[in-house]
Amino acid sequence: MNTTAMFSGPLASQLHSFLEYKRAEGRDHAEAERYARHLDKVAGQLGATYVTYELAQAWAVDAAKRGPYAIARRAMFLRQLCRYLHKFDGRTYLLGPRAVPRCPAPRRPHVFTRQEIAALCNAAKLIKTDVAGSYYIWLLLLYTCGLRPKEGRVLTIPDVDLAEGLLRIRETKFQKNRLVPMSDPTLEAVREYAARRCAPSMLRDDDEYFIRFHPHRNDSHAQYFYFRKIIKAAQIGQHPGCRRPRPHDLRHSFAVHRLLGWYKDGGDVLQKLPLLSTYLGHASVIYTEHYLHITGEILAEADQRFHKRFGFILGGDHE
DSSP, X not given: OOGGXXXXXXXXXXXXXXXXXXXXXXXXXXXXXXXXXXXXXXXXXXXXXXXXXXXXXXXXXXHHTTOHHHHHHXXXXXXXXXXXXXXXXXXXXXXXXXXXXXXXXXXXXXXXXXXXXXXXXXXXXXXXXXXXXXXXXXXXXXXXXXXXXXXXHTOBGGGEETTTTEEEEOSOGGGOOEEEEOOHHHHHHHHHHHHHHTSGGGOBTTBOBSSOOTTSXXXXXXXXXXXXXHHHHTTOOOOTTBXXXXXXXXXXXXXXXXXXXXXXXXXXXXXXXXXXHHHHXXXXXXXXXXXXXXXXXXXXXXXXXXXXXXXXXXXXXXX
């Protein structure tokens, strides 16, 4: 992806170089891209050709409006950027370690209930696009296949193998490729959508993406805007102690529901975690643990299994 086109300010080449460096490390750069675009805008307003103290301060003032977590994350990004750019331009302002506040503990991701998933899908079908059901198919793949939001957006028509029921996910996070099988109900819905998407009137030489969001833009900002509309139409509220629902939380919900299903089936969850890790495209099982936060339902299943196996030791009626 050419990140140079993202920027128009005097720091365009430096920001592009930094993002390429992040990408080469195999790290998640979505947040960095978002911050870099905003910094590019502020740099353009100030006419800054390198990162100065004034630029850092102006950016920090804007971050202060967004809460302590945003302040910490932005400061961390700016410190990484400045340390990188200082290697090439000694004038670059360097933030000391104390300039980066400690991130407050983030709120837990929103784990959708199955009732919320149904309401979400029904509301998504009402968003009008050139090909009917585009937002529905996108959200369906995030939940039933555990895709990252961007992975669903950038699927090309050849990436969707309707004969084998497979999705080809190419060069995503950790620079990995993987094949993701679809369940029968999901495959049926995808085939119905494909019949509309691949109609001659919908095929364009300059539009290879399988999910056609047109007339809306195919980018994270547009999708997040319409996701908020879908959430509102589905009347899904924010769970206590959790952040507001995001598209990525559908992937999280997929992992948690899969874990819960294994618990209910009496399977060995720890033995199955590598399978889930491979399916999600993680480089290690360690990364998969991020998605497997304990919920009340999972805790109840674990407690029930414990008492079923070892209740005789504790005494009393644990049936």
